Amino acid sequence: QVQLKESGPGLVQPSQTLSLTCTVSGFSLTSYNVHWVRQPPGKGLEWMGRMRYNGDTSYNSALKSRLSISRDTSKNQVFLKMNSLQTDDTGTYYCTSTEGILNWFAYWGQGTLVTVSS
Amino acid sequence: DIVMTQSPSSLAVSAGETVTINCKSSQSLLYSGNQKNYLAWYQQKPGQSPKLLIYWASTRQSGVPDRFIGSGSGTDFTLTISSVQAEDLAIYYCQQYYDTWTFGGGTKLELK
Numbered sequence: 001q002v003q004l005k006e007s008g009p010g011l012v013q014p015s016q017t018l019s020l021t022c023t024v025s026g027f028s029l030t031s032y033n034v035h036w037v038r039q040p041p042g043k044g045l046e047w048m049g050r051m052r053y054n055g056d057t058s059y060n061s062a063l064k065s066r067l068s069i070s071r072d073t074s075k076n077q078v079f080l081k082m083n084s085l086q087t088d089d090t091g092t093y094y095c096t097s098t099e100g101i102l103n104w105f106a107y108w109g110q111g112t113l114v115t116v117s118s
Numbered sequence: 119d120i121v122m123t124q125s126p127s128s129l130a131v132s133a134g135e136t137v138t139i140n141c142k143s144s145q146s147l148l149y150s151g152n153q154k155n156y157l158a159w160y161q162q163k164p165g166q167s168p169k170l171l172i173y174w175a176s177t178r179q180s181g182v183p184d185r186f187i188g189s190g191s192g193t194d195f196t197l198t199i200s201s202v203q204a205e206d207l208a209i210y211y212c213q214q215y216y217d218t219w220t221f222g223g224g225t226k227l228e229l230k
Binding site: 035037044045046047050058060061094096102103104105106108109110111 | 119156158160162167168169170173179211213215218219220221222223224
C-alpha cells in the first residue's frame with residue numbers, strides 16, 4: 001500500500017537550512033506527484049511546493065526564494081531544502097501525494113515536527 | 119493567489135445534529151473545459167495527519183461515510199455532515215487546486 005514517511009532534524013537553529021526527506025513506498029515517483037505541506041503549531045495548513053511525476057517543480061510564491069525540492073527516483077525519496085529559517089518556520093512538515101497525476105492529496109505521511117530555536 | 123475563506127472558524131454540536139461548513143474562494147474554481155470544480159475537503163483529527171474526504175467539490179473519497187456531503191460551485195462551497203458522530207470531531211479544511219494549491223483556515227468541530 002502507499003506509504004510516505006518524513007525524516008529530518010527536529011531542531012534547527014535560526015538562519016540555518018532545513019533539510020527533510022520523504023521516503024515513499026507503494027508507488028513510483030515517476031507516476032505520482034509529491035507535495036510538501038506544513039502546519040505551524042495550532043494553526044492551519046500551508047502548501048509549500050510540488051515535485052511532479054516528470055521531475056518538474058512548483059513552489060508557493062511566498063516561499064519560492066528560500067525553497068528547493070528535488071528527488072532521487074532510485075531511492076524513492078523526495079527532498080525539501082529551505083534556507084534562512086526563522087522561528088515562524090516552526091511546525092509540522094508533511095509530505096503528501098496524489099493518486100497518479102491528479103491534484104488532490106490522497107496520501108499523507110505522519111509528519112515531522114521541526115522547531116526553529118537557538 | 120486564490121484565497122480560501124472558511125466559516126465558521128469553530129462550531130459546537132451535539133451528536134446526531136447536522137452541521138454545515140462554508141468555504142468561499144476569491145475566484146471561481148469551476149473550469150469551463152470540464153465543468154468541474156477544483157475543490158477538496160480534508161478532515162484532521164487531533165495529533166493526526168489530514169485525511170482526504172471529498173474532491174471535485176462533491177465526490178467522496180473511497181471509504182468516506184455517506185454522511186459527508188460536499189456541494190457548491192464557482193466560488194461558494196459547503197461541507198455538510200449529517201447526523202454528526204463523536205468520531206467526526208476534528209478540524210475540516212477546504213482546499214483549491216485550480217491554481218496551485220491553497221487551504222482554507224479550517225473549521226473546528228467541537229462537542230456542545
